[in-house]
Amino acid sequence: MEEKKDEKKFTTISIPTPLAEKIKKRIKGTGFTSLSSYATYVLREIIAGTEEETEEAFSKEDEEKVKERLRALGYLD
Amino acid sequence: MPIPHGGKLITRQIKKQPTDLKEYPQIEINTNLAEDIINISTGVFSPLEGFLTKNNLENVVAQKRLENDTPWTIPILLDFEKNNIKEGDTILLTNKEIGLHALLDIEELYNYNKKTLAQSVYKTQDINHPGVANIQNMKNHLLGGKINLINNKPRQFDEYNLTPKETRLLFKEKGWREIVAFQTRNPPHIGHEYVQKTALTFVDGIFINPIIGKKKTGDFKDEVILSSYETLMKYYYLKERSVMSILRTSMKYAGPREAIHHAIMRKNFGCTHFIVGRDHAGVGNYYGPYDAHEIFSEFPDLGIIPIFFRSFSRCTKCGSVVNDKICPHDQKYHINFSGKKIRELLRNGEIPPEDMMRKEVAETILKYKKPFVE
Numbered sequence: 001m002e003e004k005k006d007e008k009k010f011t012t013i014s015i016p017t018p019l020a021e022k023i024k025k026r027i028k029g030t031g032f033t034s035l036s037s038y039a040t041y042v043l044r045e046i047i048a049g050t051e052e053e054t055e056e057a058f059s060k061e062d063e064e065k066v067k068e069r070l071r072a073l074g075y076l077d
Numbered sequence: 078m079p080i081p082h083g084g085k086l087i088t089r090q091i092k093k094q095p096t097d098l099k100e101y102p103q104i105e106i107n108t109n110l111a112e113d114i115i116n117i118s119t120g121v122f123s124p125l126e127g128f129l130t131k132n133n134l135e136n137v138v139a140q141k142r143l144e145n146d147t148p149w150t151i152p153i154l155l156d157f158e159k160n161n162i163k164e165g166d167t168i169l170l171t172n173k174e175i176g177l178h179a180l181l182d183i184e185e186l187y188n189y190n191k192k193t194l195a196q197s198v199y200k201t202q203d204i205n206h207p208g209v210a211n212i213q214n215m216k217n218h219l220l221g222g223k224i225n226l227i228n229n230k231p232r233q234f235d236e237y238n239l240t241p242k243e244t245r246l247l248f249k250e251k252g253w254r255e256i257v258a259f260q261t262r263n264p265p266h267i268g269h270e271y272v273q274k275t276a277l278t279f280v281d282g283i284f285i286n287p288i289i290g291k292k293k294t295g296d297f298k299d300e301v302i303l304s305s306y307e308t309l310m311k312y313y314y315l316k317e318r319s320v321m322s323i324l325r326t327s328m329k330y331a332g333p334r335e336a337i338h339h340a341i342m343r344k345n346f347g348c349t350h351f352i353v354g355r356d357h358a359g360v361g362n363y364y365g366p367y368d369a370h371e372i373f374s375e376f377p378d379l380g381i382i383p384i385f386f387r388s389f390s391r392c393t394k395c396g397s398v399v400n401d402k403i404c405p406h407d408q409k410y411h412i413n414f415s416g417k418k419i420r421e422l423l424r425n426g427e428i429p430p431e432d433m434m435r436k437e438v439a440e441t442i443l444k445y446k447k448p449f450v451e
Contacts, residue, residue, distance in 0.1 A: 009140075031374065041377055044146070048378030053080040058242060066246050073236050075247055075320065 083124025111172035130221030176230030258343035264305035268414035332364035
């Protein structure tokens, strides 16, 4: 297993300098080691909140079959 | 209910069995790998559709994420001894013990470094660590690619075994929006009940999800764990607020990384919260007692909320079960819920004190002549 070069896995984005300065001040003494790690954290949090299920789990017919099994096993009345 | 991890609940099951399985090169795999295949095919390991390819493995090792940035901490790998199979082939994976047949489309055949893998996943290369020992025993090459489960034979405890599709529908039918998952490998004592009910107070239902499978000598047998929980739930839980089903997967003892993996599986089952205790999935002294709590701060996008419990005990001053956040009394008033002590009493045929274990639960355990793995 080779260590992949980090630069292949990261990209650069631009944010206003005053905002960058505010963030740098804010992350002092926290677990964030850099502006990038903070930005990554915040963006992941935001993106996760907007994610949607890409496909319905199953059809109506499948649903009935599952319900039948759940009833048979006593999980549903 | 949370969306499945990665956005889609994976199903990798062939509805119509191929006519001639003999045409495929065949590899017999161990039961742990066979269970990984079932967990992939039923969506427990969503979004995985197969065994990790090299880029994904490297990402999981270095970043604790798949190549597409989805959190993933435990590598799901298929090791094999190099022979004449090659990338692009489809092979038949079999396991006699559980009668499994599955097809693997080999996307990649690659080498890996056992030391790097052990160090990153287990934070150690000490072969006394059971996970490291497992890696050492793995074959020298890996196969990556998507799998398709053909079949597996019925097994003991199938009546307790629900897939993520089934639990998701079950929770929906029960009208639960917020569900807390509790993982266990032991019969419940009063401390467990306290943790579960404390968490349940703030959500709609609890999903008790014992890990079933290979155990070590001295552990409680699977049937004992299940029947002891059935008893506890019968006498002390509301039926409309609690569900138990099993999870067949091997413990890796990867501490913090495994805590994330455990949370992801429960998210796929449809849970919104996951209880993480002290030294979750730990072994020996390889991890700090709260490493498995701290790692969650690396994953703002995990999609399931951890509920952290630190140590809890019975306080003779308070007269109740307490934890270190709510009890001001000195340690001398605290009685710990010692699993070892409870096991000792049960081994001697004695019922533990009622402030350690429910009498009905203890009686259920003692109905078994041999409740422990020998």
